[in-house]
Amino acid sequence: MTSLDLELARERSHHDACRAALIRMTEDVVEQVVTGEDVAASGADAEALGYHLRSRAKEMREQPPGPLFFGRLDREDGQIHHIGRRRIAEHPAAPPLVVDWRAPVSRAYYQAGAHDPQGVLRRRRFGWAPNSAGATEDLTALEDENLTDGDTGQVSALLTGEIERPRVGPMRDIAATIQPEQDDLVRSEPAASLCVQGAPGTGKTAVGLHRAAYLLYTHPQRIRRSGLLVLGPHRAFLSYIAEVLPSLGETGIRQATLDDEIARHPVRVEDDEAAALVKHDARMAGVLHRALYGRVDPAPAEDLAVPDGSYHWRLPAAQLAAIVSAVREEAPPYATGRERVRARIVRALQLRAERRSGPMGAAWARRVERARAVTAFLDRCWPKATPEEVLAGVLTDPAGAADLLLTADELAAIRWARPPRSYRSARWTAADLVLLDELAGLIERPESYGHVVVDEAQDLSPMQCRAIARRTEFGSLTVLGDLAQGTTPWAARDWDEQLEHLGKPGTPVVPLTLGYRVPAAIVDLANRLLPRLGAGVPAGRSVRRDGEVTVHRATELAAGVREAVRAALAAEGSVGVVTADHLVDAVAEEVKGCGERVSVLPATVVKGLEFDHVVVVEPAAIVAAEARGLNRLYVVLTRAVSRLALVHEAELPECLDPRTGR
Numbered sequence: 001m002t003s004l005d006l007e008l009a010r011e012r013s014h015h016d017a018c019r020a021a022l023i024r025m026t027e028d029v030v031e032q033v034v035t036g037e038d039v040a041a042s043g044a045d046a047e048a049l050g051y052h053l054r055s056r057a058k059e060m061r062e063q064p065p066g067p068l069f070f071g072r073l074d075r076e077d078g079q080i081h082h083i084g085r086r087r088i089a090e091h092p093a094a095p096p097l098v099v100d101w102r103a104p105v106s107r108a109y110y111q112a113g114a115h116d117p118q119g120v121l122r123r124r125r126f127g128w129a130p131n132s133a134g135a136t137e138d139l140t141a142l143e144d145e146n147l148t149d150g151d152t153g154q155v156s157a158l159l160t161g162e163i164e165r166p167r168v169g170p171m172r173d174i175a176a177t178i179q180p181e182q183d184d185l186v187r188s189e190p191a192a193s194l195c196v197q198g199a200p201g202t203g204k205t206a207v208g209l210h211r212a213a214y215l216l217y218t219h220p221q222r223i224r225r226s227g228l229l230v231l232g233p234h235r236a237f238l239s240y241i242a243e244v245l246p247s248l249g250e251t252g253i254r255q256a257t258l259d260d261e262i263a264r265h266p267v268r269v270e271d272d273e274a275a276a277l278v279k280h281d282a283r284m285a286g287v288l289h290r291a292l293y294g295r296v297d298p299a300p301a302e303d304l305a306v307p308d309g310s311y312h313w314r315l316p317a318a319q320l321a322a323i324v325s326a327v328r329e330e331a332p333p334y335a336t337g338r339e340r341v342r343a344r345i346v347r348a349l350q351l352r353a354e355r356r357s358g359p360m361g362a363a364w365a366r367r368v369e370r371a372r373a374v375t376a377f378l379d380r381c382w383p384k385a386t387p388e389e390v391l392a393g394v395l396t397d398p399a400g401a402a403d404l405l406l407t408a409d410e411l412a413a414i415r416w417a418r419p420p421r422s423y424r425s426a427r428w429t430a431a432d433l434v435l436l437d438e439l440a441g442l443i444e445r446p447e448s449y450g451h452v453v454v455d456e457a458q459d460l461s462p463m464q465c466r467a468i469a470r471r472t473e474f475g476s477l478t479v480l481g482d483l484a485q486g487t488t489p490w491a492a493r494d495w496d497e498q499l500e501h502l503g504k505p506g507t508p509v510v511p512l513t514l515g516y517r518v519p520a521a522i523v524d525l526a527n528r529l530l531p532r533l534g535a536g537v538p539a540g541r542s543v544r545r546d547g548e549v550t551v552h553r554a555t556e557l558a559a560g561v562r563e564a565v566r567a568a569l570a571a572e573g574s575v576g577v578v579t580a581d582h583l584v585d586a587v588a589e590e591v592k593g594c595g596e597r598v599s600v601l602p603a604t605v606v607k608g609l610e611f612d613h614v615v616v617v618e619p620a621a622i623v624a625a626e627a628r629g630l631n632r633l634y635v636v637l638t639r640a641v642s643r644l645a646l647v648h649e650a651e652l653p654e655c656l657d658p659r660t661g662r
C-alpha cells in the first residue's frame with residue numbers, strides 16, 4: 001500500500017465516522033421533537049419549542065446527499081479541521097468532526113497561501129467521484145499543498161478539474177473551491193451593503209448565494225427574523241440557481257423575480273417602448289408623489305363642528321390648516337398621515353372641551369374620533385387613497401400631476417388612449433405594477449428585509465431600484481451585476497447612480513475580473529465588443545486555458561446550424577443554441593430530435609445561464625434585434641463554458657469578423 005493509499009483509507013474511515021455521527025444527530029433532533037412537545041412549561045412554550053425542533057428535524061432530513069467534507073486544514077498548533085458544508089459532531093459539546101465552511105476557523109482554508117500561511121501547515125483537497133451522493137468509496141483522490149514550502153506556484157489539479165468540469169443540470173455550489181477574492185466578498189461585513197461589478201463568469205451569482213448562506217449562519221437571529229430575499233432576472237434563472245442554497249443547507253429562502261415580488265395584479269397588456277421608458281424614469285417618483293399628495297387640501301375653507309349631545313365642539317379652519325400642514329411636513333406614509341391628522345383633531349377638540357367642561361374620558365375621545373363630521377372632514381382634506389385609483393388618475397390625465405416634470409411628448413406617451421370606465425377594470429402593464437408599488441410604498445411603508453441579494457442589477461430601472469430600496473430601508477444589500485451586460489433600455493451605465501436609486505449611496509463597488517466559466521479564447525473574442533458597449537468596465541480575464549472558438553460561414557443557415565450542433569454533440573456536456581428571438585422557431589425546427597442535451601433559446605433569456613457548448617446562430621441578427629443588441633451579443637458569447645461556435649449566413653458584426661480583427 002502506498003502512503004497515498006494509506007491516507008485515503010484513513011480519510012475514508014473518518015468519513016464513515018462522520019456519516020455515523022450525522023445519522024445520530026438527525027435521530028437526536030427527531031427525538032427532541034417528541035420530548036420538546038411534552039416537557040415545556042406552558043402550551044405556548046411547547047408550541048414554540050416544538051415548532052423550532054420540527055423545523056430543525058425537517059432541515060436535517062432535507063439535507064441533500066453528498067460528501068460530508070471537501071477539505072482539511074492541518075494547523076501549526078496541531079489542530080486538524082475537516083471542512084464541509086455543515087458542522088458534524090458526536091454530540092453538541094464534542095469537538096466537531098467536520099467544521100462548517102462558514103465558521104471563522106475555515107477562513108484560512110480559502111485565504112491562506114505560501115506568502116501568508118495564517119498558521120496553516122498544510123491544505124488538503126479531496127477529490128470525489130462526479131455527482132457523488134456521499135458513498136465513502138467515492139473518495140478517490142486527495143491533494144496536499146504545504147504552505148511552509150514557499151511559493152511553489154503549483155496549480156491544483158482538483159481545483160482546475162472542478163472549474164473545467166462539464167456542466168449538466170442546475171448550478172452547483174462552489175463551497176469547496178471559493179477563491180480568495182470571492183471569499184473576501186462572501187464574508188464581508190454583513191450590516192454593510194456591497195456592490196460587485198463582475199465580468200462574465202467571475203462568480204458574481206455564486207458569490208451572492210454563498211454570501212446569503214454566510215449571513216444566515218453568522219447572524220441567524222437578525223437575518224432569519226427579518227428575512228432574506230434573493231432577486232433574479234427571470235424564472236429560468238431562478239430555477240437554474242434553485243439548488244445552490246439548499247445544497248449549502250439553507251432551505252426556505254425566498255428566491256423571486258422583482259416582478260413577482262411586487263405583483264399586485266397580473267400583467268394584462270404591454271406598454272410600447274416610449275411609454276415604458278417614461279414609466280421607468282426616476283421622475284415618475286415625483287409625479288406619483290405629487291398625484292397622491294395633490295389630494296390633500298392644505299387650506300380647508302370651513303370650520304369643523306362635531307355634535308356632542310345638544311352641543312357642537314368647534315375647530316376653526318385656520319387651526320385645521322395648521323394641523324394638516326404640520327403633518328404634511330412630518331412626511332409620514334400617506335395612510336399614517338390621515339390617522340395622525342385625525343388624532344390631532346381629537347386632541348385639539350378634547351383640550352377645548354376640557355377647558356369648558358372638565359376632564360373627558362377615553363370613551364368620549366373614541367366617540368369623537370369616529371364622529372361622522374371628523375371622518376367627513378378627513379375625506380375632504382386627506383382622503384383615503386388606493387394605488388390603483390391614484391395611478392388611474394395619472395394615466396387618464398398625466399398633465400394634472402406631471403406638468404413641468406415631463407415633456408409634452410412624454411405626457412402623451414403614458415396617457416391612456418382609452419381610459420377604462422373605472423380604475424377597478426384597468427388592465428395594467430408590467431411598468432404600471434412598478435408604479436403601483438411606488439404608490440403603495442408612499443401610502444404604507446412595506447416591511448423591510450434584513451438582507452436582499454440582487455442579481456443582474458445593472459438591468460433595473462430607477463423605479464425598480466426604488467422598489468428594492470423600500471424593502472431594505474433597515475436592511476443591507478448585495479448588488480451583483482455587470483454594466484457591460486446591460487440590455488434593458490434603462491440599464492445603468494454607472495454604479496454610483498444605480499446605488500443611489502437602490503437607497504444605498506456610497507456603497508463600495510468591488511470589481512471581479514478573473515473568470516471561471518469562459519475560457520480565455522472566448523473571453524478575448526467577447527472583449528473585442530467591450531469598447532463599443534459604453535460601459536467603462538475593466539475587461540475580463542480567464543483562469544481557463546482550454547476552450548475553442550469556431551466560425552462557420554454557411555451558404556444555407558439551416559444546414560450550417562445542423563452541422564454545428566452535430567459537431568457540438570461529439571463532446572460531453574450541454575449545448576445551448578442561441579439566436580435572435582424571431583429566428584428561434586426556425587432554428588428549433590432544424591435541431592428537432594437532437595436529444596435532451598440540446599436547448600434552443602432566444603438571446604433574450606440566456607442571461608445568467610451557461611452551457612458547455614454555445615452555438616450562436618446569426619450574430620448580426622441578435623445585434624440588429626434591439627437597441628442594446630451588441631450588449632446582448634456580449635451576454636450570449638459569454639455563456640460558453642468550453643466551446644463557442646458562430647454560425648452565420650449574413651456578415652458577422654464587424655468587431656467579430658476574423659478578417660477585420662479588432
Ligand SMILES: Nc1ncnc2c1ncn2[C@@H]1O[C@H](COP(=O)(O)OP(=O)(O)OP(=O)(O)O)[C@@H](O)[C@H]1O
Pocket residue numbers: 162163171172173174177178179182198199200201202203204205206207482485516517607608609610638
Ligand atoms: N471559485 C470557483 N470554483 C469553481 N467554479 C466557480 C468558481 N467561481 C465561479 N465558478 C463557476 O463559474 C461559473 C460562473 O459563475 P457565475 O454564474 O456565478 O458567474 P457570474 O459572474 O454571475 O456570470 P455572468 O455575469 O456571466 O452570468 C459557474 O459555473 C460557477 O459555478
